[in-house]
Amino acid sequence: xxxxxxxxxxxxxxxxxxxxxxxxxxxxxxxxxxxxxxxxxxxxxxxxxxxxxxxxxxxxxxxxxxxxxxxxxxxxxxxxxxxxxxxxxxxxxxxxxxxxxxxxxxxxxxxxxxxxxxxxxxxxxxxxxxxxxxxxxxxxxxxxxxxxxxxxxxxxxxxxxxxxxxxxxxxxxxxxxxxxxxxxxxxxxxxxxxxxxxxxxxxxxxxxxxxxxxxxxxxxxxxxxxxxxxxxxxxxxxxxxxxxxxxxxxxxxxxxxxxxxxxxxxxxxxxxxxxxxxxxxxxxxxxxxxxxxxxxxxxxxxxxxxxxxxxxxxxxxxxxxxxxxxxxxxxxxxxxxxxxxxxxxxxxxxxxxx
Amino acid sequence: xxxxxxxxxxxxxxxxxxxxxxxxxxxxxxxxxxxxxxxxxxxxxxxxxxxxxxxxxxxxxxxxxxxxxxxxxxxxxxxxxxxxxxxxxxxxxxxxxxxxxxxxxxxxxxxxxxxxxxxxxxxxxxxxxxxxxxxxxxxxxxxxxxxxxxxxxxxxxxxxxxxxxxxxxxxxxxxxxxxxxxxxxxxxxxxxxxxxxxxxxxxxxxxxxxxxxxxxxxxxxxxxxxxxxxxxxxxxxxxxxxxxxxxxxxxxxxxxxxxxxxxxxxxxxxxxxxxxxxxxxxxxxxxxxxxxxxxxxxxxxxxxxxxxxxxxxxxxxxxxxxxxxxxxxxxxxxxxxxxxxxxxxxxxxxxxxxxxxxxxxxxxxxxxxx
Numbered sequence: 001x002x003x004x005x006x007x008x009x010x011x012x013x014x015x016x017x018x019x020x021x022x023x024x025x026x027x028x029x030x031x032x033x034x035x036x037x038x039x040x041x042x043x044x045x046x047x048x049x050x051x052x053x054x055x056x057x058x059x060x061x062x063x064x065x066x067x068x069x070x071x072x073x074x075x076x077x078x079x080x081x082x083x084x085x086x087x088x089x090x091x092x093x094x095x096x097x098x099x100x101x102x103x104x105x106x107x108x109x110x111x112x113x114x115x116x117x118x119x120x121x122x123x124x125x126x127x128x129x130x131x132x133x134x135x136x137x138x139x140x141x142x143x144x145x146x147x148x149x150x151x152x153x154x155x156x157x158x159x160x161x162x163x164x165x166x167x168x169x170x171x172x173x174x175x176x177x178x179x180x181x182x183x184x185x186x187x188x189x190x191x192x193x194x195x196x197x198x199x200x201x202x203x204x205x206x207x208x209x210x211x212x213x214x215x216x217x218x219x220x221x222x223x224x225x226x227x228x229x230x231x232x233x234x235x236x237x238x239x240x241x242x243x244x245x246x247x248x249x250x251x252x253x254x255x256x257x258x259x260x261x262x263x264x265x266x267x268x269x270x271x272x273x274x275x276x277x278x279x280x281x282x283x284x285x286x287x288x289x290x291x292x293x294x295x296x297x298x299x300x301x302x303x304x305x306x307x308x309x310x311x312x313x314x315x316x317x318x319x320x321x322x323x324x325x326x327x328x329x330x331x332x333x334x335x336x337x338x339x340x341x342x343x344x345x346x347x348x349x350x351x352x353x354x
Numbered sequence: 355x356x357x358x359x360x361x362x363x364x365x366x367x368x369x370x371x372x373x374x375x376x377x378x379x380x381x382x383x384x385x386x387x388x389x390x391x392x393x394x395x396x397x398x399x400x401x402x403x404x405x406x407x408x409x410x411x412x413x414x415x416x417x418x419x420x421x422x423x424x425x426x427x428x429x430x431x432x433x434x435x436x437x438x439x440x441x442x443x444x445x446x447x448x449x450x451x452x453x454x455x456x457x458x459x460x461x462x463x464x465x466x467x468x469x470x471x472x473x474x475x476x477x478x479x480x481x482x483x484x485x486x487x488x489x490x491x492x493x494x495x496x497x498x499x500x501x502x503x504x505x506x507x508x509x510x511x512x513x514x515x516x517x518x519x520x521x522x523x524x525x526x527x528x529x530x531x532x533x534x535x536x537x538x539x540x541x542x543x544x545x546x547x548x549x550x551x552x553x554x555x556x557x558x559x560x561x562x563x564x565x566x567x568x569x570x571x572x573x574x575x576x577x578x579x580x581x582x583x584x585x586x587x588x589x590x591x592x593x594x595x596x597x598x599x600x601x602x603x604x605x606x607x608x609x610x611x612x613x614x615x616x617x618x619x620x621x622x623x624x625x626x627x628x629x630x631x632x633x634x635x636x637x638x639x640x641x642x643x644x645x646x647x648x649x650x651x652x653x654x655x656x657x658x659x660x661x662x663x664x665x666x667x668x669x670x671x672x673x674x675x676x677x678x679x680x681x682x683x684x685x686x687x688x689x690x691x692x693x694x695x696x697x698x699x700x701x702x703x704x705x706x707x708x709x710x711x712x713x714x715x716x717x718x719x720x721x722x723x724x
Contacts, residue, residue: 164413164569169613173682177671197675221676237544277677297551300575300595303612303656308547319677321656323575323596328555 001027001062003048003153003185008057010043010209017043019209020057025202030179030186032196032217035206035232041189044206045155048187050074061152076153077146081161083138085130085145091117092126095144102149116144119178136167147178154179156188160195172198193235197221205232227348230273236306236317239274256311259289259338263352270351273342276306279318285337291316292333298326309334372438372530372563374402374425379434381420394420396587398434402565407557409566409578413610417587422535422567427451438530451530454523458536460515462522464508468499471507472521479528493525496556512540513549524556531563538573550576571611583607599654600713605720608652614680614691617658621651621687621716628716631665631685636711639724646718655680655693657710660701664708665690672700683707 003025010018018040025031033041046052047059050071058067066074077098085094095113104112117123120140130138139159146154156175160168176199179186188199196203196217204214205224213220213229224230231238242253246267251258278284279291293309293316300306305324309316309332318334326332343352381395390396395417402408410418423429425436427448435444443451454475462471472490481489494500497517502510507518516537523532534553538546554577557564566577574581575595583591583598583606590604591597602608608616622629626640630651667683667690674696681692681700692707694700716723 165571165613166413166610166615169615173614173673173680194675198673198680200673218674218676275676297547297554297576299547299550299572301613302571302575302595303599303654306547308551323599325595328551328558 001152001183001185002060004060005044005047006058006060008044008047008054008059010040010047010052011055017209018047018054021211023204023211023214025185025187027185028183030176030188030199030201032199032201032203033187033189033206034191034193034196034203036191038208039206039232040209041206042157043209045078045157045187045189048153049076049078049155051078074153075149075151076155077149077151078155078157079139079142079146079159081158083130083135083142083162085138085141087130090127090129091122091133091141094130094141095122095126095148098145098149112148113144116148119147120144120174134167136163136171139163139171143178147182150183152184154184154186156186158189158191161191176200193221193233196233203233205229207232223350223353224273224342225350227271227273227344227350230342230344230350234273234275236276236319239276239279239314239316241272241274241314242269243272244269252314254313257289257291257336259287259336261287261338261341263341263343263354265343265351269346271344271346271348273344274336275340276317276319278337278340279316279334280320280337281305281307281318281324281332281334282320283335285339287338288335289338290333291336292331295326295328295330295332297328298324300325307332307334373404373440374400374531374563374565375435375437375440376400376421376425377435377437379421379424379431379436381417381424381429381431381433390587393587395424395431398589400582400589400592402563404439405561405563406580407554407564407566407578409568409574409581410584411568411571411574411581411610412584413569416584418567418569418584419535420587421584422533422565425531425565426453426455426533452528454526454529454532456519456523456532456534456537458539460512460519460540462507462515462518464506466507467504468494468507468510468518469503471518472499472503472525475522475526479526489525489527493521496524496559497521497552513542513545516540517549520553520556524560529562531565534564534566536568536570536573537566553577575611583610585610601715601722602652603722605650605652605717608654608715612654612656614655614693616652616654617690618717619651619653619687619690621649623649623716628714631687633665635709635714637714637716638711641716641723644718644723648719649723650717650720651709652715652717652722653709654713655691657713658690658692658707659710660692660694660698661706661708664706666704666706668704669701 005021005023008021035041047054050069058065092113096109099109117126122140160171172195200217203217203220205212207228213225221233243250248260250261293311296308298305298307300323305320307318307326339354341354345351376398379398380393382393384392412418424431435442469490473486476486494503538549541549568574582589585606591607598607598611605618623641623643628635628637628651665685667685670682670684673680678696679694683690
């Protein structure tokens with residue numbers, strides 16, 4: 001089983017929504033489409049589902065060209081950001097609805113709904129109506145409906161976006177487990193890098209209608225092919241600075257920070273990308289360099305601290321473990337983990353990942 | 355750019371603000387109450403100092419909006435009193451209480467200029483033209499709106515409009531308290547930190563009592579010196595961000611603050627010690643045995659280490675977030691989450707773990723036992 005987009009392009013009027021895209025998704029994989037709003041995630045999913053047709057290019061499912069085949073004739077389910085349930089149906093009837101349509105026998109319906117309800121912790125709510133449920137439970141019901149039929153393709157379009165923080169955390173952990181033993185291809189669209197990392201599988205980074213990079217999630221994160229992919233896959237935003245290299249000496253363009261590294265690249269000008277968690281209030285790794293800054297604000301998340309600071313012309317974001325309260329305007333010293341720097345050439349291509 | 359930070363502004367005539375005392379407040383939307391669940395708010399006692407920055411934090415349905423409405427006077431509590439500077443204001447209506455409130459969505463006049471929007475609350479109170487002018491310019495500068503003062507509000511972005519709402523709340527110097535109700539909801543996620551720092555900076559400059567209501571832990575912990583965590587109509591803990599993280603007084607605080615939240619596991623208490631999975635777990639103090647319906651051990655994922663002996667667990671799943679690894683493990687008492695450095699080698703099948711004593715707590719019927 002595989003889903004393949006071949007030179008798929010989507011234009012609306014004179015605007016291009018999806019630039020020529022090639023993507024092959026394999027059986028039993030979860031694939032994350034990661035990008036900000038308007039990156040083209042939803043358009044790509046609608047093309048995959050058959051809800052929308054590409055302007056040019058083809059979609060192949062297994063060995064069949066399914067371009068133009070209607071969504072009803074494809075075996076796929078979709079879950080949206082908004083919780084979509086039938087308001088006058090009970091949770092049981094909501095989950096059972098796709099099975100009823102395809103004429104599954106009542107006994108089997110009962111068994112399959114029961115099984116998926118248990119998986120999604122909805123067993124106690126089967127007789128309730130959606131409006132008696134919390135937001136998280138409503139979205140679980142929509143997920144259960146997508147899971148109850150044996151779809152070849154399951155498309156999840158930002159399914160956790162409307163949930164509050166704690167529920168999102170919980171469901172994000174459960175989702176990959178739900179798909180572990182299923183014979184299908186899952187596509188999951190999100191704007192949040194942490195979603196992709198927690199889900200694992202494969203990730204495609206997207207920007208303005210282009211698929212920038214596709215591969216194993218952790219590999220895309222650790223070895224972004226270029227600066228664009230690195231930026232899409234970083235939240236809080238990646239710190240980027242211009243540097244120069246001469247021998248083993250590297251320094252920021254403004255000379256404020258200098259470090260040694262045996263990274264094997266030619267002397268010259270580069271950009272570095274430093275993820276916020278590689279700048280910390282304590283030393284981490286064997287090879288760190290100090291940076292002095294003035295605190296813009298210290299944001300606390302409960303178990304970690306985001307310190308925004310400036311060292312003259314550049315603003316930086318750092319992420320440290322624990323609660324690190326700093327006053328606005330305070331001078332502070334932080335440590336950058338040199339071994340985790342990403343180096344990009346002047347064309348923004350990755351030349352070394354530390 | 356409205357993000358230049360270190361402009362010093364001379365503030366001359368801010369009035370002293372009020373301290374706020376809430377005494378045994380309870381509220382029910384029902385006419386008769388038979389159980390705890392019938393109360394939207396139960397036994398709330400708070401002392402807020404004059405000029406402090408406070409936050410009310412909790413999920414939807416926890417009672418924080420009810421409490422906010424009681425403080426502002428939109429709602430009369432079923433029981434209890436509200437005092438501003440020791441003066442009982444429970445019977446006063448919202449106008450008489452002199453409160454500035456900033457809501458989730460911008461409340462501004464689209465057809466007016468930014469200047470007139472900011473001047474509006476002052477005109478209503480009959481301030482002179484020169485007084486109004488100096489105040490509007492002062493607040494305009496603080497919020498970096500100076501260059502847009504003569505523009506119509508209609509043309510501004512959502513965060514631009516919300517800045518005007520903030521300005522309208524902050525421009526009056528005669529209010530007892532400024533209350534913020536989820537004020538950053540409409541702000542683009544990438545801009546939130548800028549407004550957060552602005553609010554914090556403003557509080558430091560004008561030193562007025564501010565109450566910030568939110569369900570978002572980052573908003574609350576970043577803004578407030580002291581956070582009030584609410585759960586099912588009750589205050590479960592009042593404390594600094596460090597206290598809430600390091601020593602949750604209630605299992606809900608452990609769960610809600612931090613990501614992932616605290617592991618809460620069933621345990622027994624024997625001879626003043628914790629017995630978990632048949633092992634004695636070192637704890638900070640001797641535990642008095644009282645008849646609890648349930649006793650639980652609380653340990654944050656950050657404070658669990660792999661070791662050669664200790665509790666035996668099965669490794670279920672490892673998620674590598676690039677920054678650290680979140681490890682799902684299981685023992686016969688339930689699942690335990692562990693947070694480890696990304697470079698940590700994770701045993702593939704089963705492992706032994708130990709809990710850092712300093713951060714191991716026991717809860718009796720969800721409240722910490724000390």
